[in-house]
Amino acid sequence: MAETIEDGISLEGRISYPVRESRLRRFFRLGHAAPYILVLPSLFIVTFVVAIPLVISLWSSFTPYNLVRPWTLYHYIGFRNYLRLFNSSDFWWAFGRTVVFLTVALNLEMLLGLGLALLVNKITAGKRAVRTIMMFPMMFSPILVGFQFKYIFNDNVGLINNALTSLGFMHYPIAWLVNAILAPLTILIAETWMSTSVFAILLLAGLLALPSEPLEAAKVDGCNAWQAFRHITLPFLMPFIYIAMTIRSLDVARAYDMVKIMTDGGPAQRTELLWTLIARTGYEDARMGMANAMGYVSILLSIAVTVYFYRKLMAARSYMGGAE
Amino acid sequence: MKAGRTLKTLLLACVATVGLTVAGQAAEQDWGSFPGYTLKVKLVGGTQYEKLYTRIPEWEKATGAKVQIVSSENYFDLDREIKQDIASGSVNWCVGSNHTSFAPQYGKFYIDLKPYISEDILSEYVPSAIRNSTVNGQLVQLPRVTDISNIYYNELVYDNPDVKARYKAKFGKDLAPPTTFDEYKQQAIFLSAPPNLYGTAFPGKDEGLTGRFMEILRANGGDMFDAQMNPTFNSKAGVDALQFFVDLYKAKAVPAGTINYTWDDIGQSFAAGTLALDIDWPGFAAFFNNPKTSKIAGHVGLALAPIGEAGKRGGWSGSHSFSVTAACDNKKAAVSFVEFMTDYDSEMMEARAGNLPTRTKVFADVEAEFKQQHNDYMANMFSIWQASLADARTPPLIPEWIDVSNVIWPAIQSAVLGQKTAQQALDDAAAKAKQIVQDQSDN
Incomplete structure (x- = not known):
């Protein structure tokens, strides 16, 4: 029914004709609109900040959009960008490298962060000071970290090569930032140095929230330290680990600046990750249409990682009897 | 009597010559009058580039205008920023640092400077530097420093x-x-x-x-x-x-x-x-x-x-330069500024710092100056590098x-x-x- 009819009586007691009230007016009169009105500002902001740029960038991925030729945004070319991407070995190598980098970096940071958190948790004096010191690497901007590690691993004047030469361990410099294995490894080391403390801080928060009763009960039951860790501490920490993993997997692209400074994706694309490739295509080459197509394909990777960690988080919460 | 008349004529001629020279110099140094105007510029940053910017107050004093540096970044970041400006269509600035390698990609974003600058002044620049600053027949930049290795x-x-x-x-x-x-x-x-x-x-x-x-x-x-x-x-x-x-x-x-x-x-x-x-x-x-x-x-x-x-x-060569945007609201002031930043004194300042100038006369003058200071090394550098400019070629000037x-x-x-x-x-x-x-x- 499109409209509602209501009977009404006038103040003078005379019978009035039925009044038709629109569905919309009734919606507002009964207060059903309040929640929607309250949500409107945030919807408005989300639309402008997220939805519209997403739609425009999606559209541009079907165009040859070039930043310095704005009119190319209106030239529809169908799936040409995507077809080229699917046939581009450079793109898929960068995609593969990014997946490997994400997997290794996140797991390594998690393991080191967990170890660090367990150690700091055992400290009886000066815990606050150590916690603060532990956060130092997080305070550096990735650009600074990039310069710092570029210098450390420089083949000619770098700290490591100089130390190795002075100690007599080598006579010919190691090309840390060039070698096919060492170059990605140096970036991994820089990234791990910068971000391990994120895991450590989050996991330390989990350890501080860990109730002492189960651990004491385990001790009474004769569990050794490893068994207590494996069956009590670790399951309790799993939600924290997955939350940290999810946050870091979305935040790891911060490493772009670092890679840009250290190797700029080279040499010969040996350290090319999706971020350096997309930035170069979009800004240096100004081919924003193609860069956005790359972005949309790589979003699949982000969604897959996020969904995976979210499911794991839910499973971990169920396991420890947490609220659904 | 005849001798006296000749002397008088000579004196008058001298006075006239001195007067013309002074007038010429005054004309050369007339940078226009733009009182109250604020010229917004995006300039390349970095130690080797910024020394020249110490001359900006001189231009401000001469014209009554103010210069506001709205951006100062390295070339690659500046290029990125300019591309974003072009894409968004929001350009509220007038002068930008440019480079012969970057210039062709910007299309008609920068104006042709030829209609604004007299032939006499342009003829004072190194011809190859002006040629390399020209894209599709348009002088889209005025070179401040030339490079060749x-x-x-x-x-x-x-x-x-x-x-x-x-x-x-x-x-x-x-x-x-x-x-x-x-x-x-x-x-x-x-x-x-x-x-x-x-x-x-x-x-x-x-x-x-x-x-x-x-x-x-x-x-x-x-x-x-x-x-x-x-x-x-x-x-x-x-x-x-x-x-x-x-x-x-x-x-x-x-x-x-x-x-x-x-x-x-x-x-x-x-x-x-x-x-x-x-x-x-x-x-x-x-x-x-x-x-x-x-x-x-x-x-x-x-x-x-x-x-x-x-x-x-x-002879891979290129020039660092200044350009004026098509969207500029006071092109005369902007052109005056880029001319000033590449005038004889500016170029001498660049040359003394060891950069290759873009004005022909400056090569000889700075070489003489270094020789006078017994700095044969720098004098020799200018001599060799000027000779190599005969082979100067830019990368293809294509977008x-x-x-x-x-x-x-x-x-x-x-x-x-x-x-x-x-x-x-x-x-x-x-x-x-x-x-x-x-x-x-x-x-």
Whole structure:
């Protein structure tokens, strides 16, 4: 029914004709609109900040959009960008490298962060000071970290090569930032140095929230330290680990600046990750249409990682009897 | 009486000449009047560029205008920012730092300066600098500094009697700065004694690597594109040019990390005395010879760039410049500003800092000034570098140059690191470059 009819009586007691009230007016009169009105500002902001740029960038991925030729945004070319991407070995190598980098970096940071958190948790004096010191690497901007590690691993004047030469361990410099294995490894080391403390801080928060009763009960039951860790501490920490993993997997692209400074994706694309490739295509080459197509394909990777960690988080919460 | 009349005429003529000269100077120094106007500019930042900006208050005083620097970044970040401005269509600034390599891609974003600047003034600039600043017949930038590379060599190595004797014994000729690229390679390999001394180094990435490759390619008689814009850099001349880098790298005549080096890394290495030879820009001359910044100060030799297989120099050249946006609300003020920033005094300031000026007269004047100060090294630098300008050539002045460069240098890297042969790497890059040029013409 499109409209509602209501009977009404006038103040003078005379019978009035039925009044038709629109569905919309009734919606507002009964207060059903309040929640929607309250949500409107945030919807408005989300639309402008997220939805519209997403739609425009999606559209541009079907165009040859070039930043310095704005009119190319209106030239529809169908799936040409995507077809080229699917046939581009450079793109898929960068995609593969990014997946490997994400997997290794996140797991390594998690393991080191967990170890660090367990150690700091055992400290009886000066815990606050150590916690603060532990956060130092997080305070550096990735650009600074990039310069710092570029210098450390420089083949000619770098700290490591100089130390190795002075100690007599080598006579010919190691090309840390060039070698096919060492170059990605140096970036991994820089990234791990910068971000391990994120895991450590989050996991330390989990350890501080860990109730002492189960651990004491385990001790009474004769569990050794490893068994207590494996069956009590670790399951309790799993939600924290997955939350940290999810946050870091979305935040790891911060490493772009670092890679840009250290190797700029080279040499010969040996350290090319999706971020350096997309930035170069979009800004240096100004081919924003193609860069956005790359972005949309790589979003699949982000969604897959996020969904995976979210499911794991839910499973971990169920396991420890947490609220659904 | 006649003599008195002649004297009077002479005096009048002198007065008139002095008057005309003064009037001429006054006219030259009339930068216009723009009281209350704020000129917004985006200028390249960095120590070597910013000294010139100390002259801005002089222009402000002369014109009554104010200059607001709304952005000061390195060239690559500035380029990125300008592209975003073009894309968004929100341009509220008037003057931007530019470069001959970047200029073609901006299309009609910057105005043609010819209608605003008299022929007399333009004729005071180095003709090749003006020619290289012209895109599709439009003077879209006014050059402030020109760049071209020549040889720096370490005299501590080249004057070493033992090294000289060994070289003569091996090659049957005296050790002297190389005149051809083959000789350059031969000497670099011979002189290399890692890890303390390498023959040379080359920029290993970005446009630096593409540019050096292009320079040797042209010296070998090749070029980047033919008249129909088909890539031709994968010709024999190109393969030979790329082989130059491959051979140096394989022979360990360059630091292994050179494939990641930028200009600064090379400059620092040469100043540290760890390179025997370096083909580099004029801006490094003063740095290399300054005892505060260089271990080989006082022992830096200079020579013209080598020639290639075709018996000529590649002469990769470019100019740092200023441009005026088409959206500028006061183009006269903006043009006045860019003229002022490249006038005689500004160019003398650039030249004294060791940069190649863009006004012809400044070359002779600054050389004379250095000679007067008994600084023969810098005077010699200006003499050699000015001579090399005869071979100056920019990269192709096409909008897609940076895109093309970005497919060439990774290909060169892959050949240098042995992942591909020189021919294979250049063929792959040529296929990609062809697609980029094709896309540009389709849109």
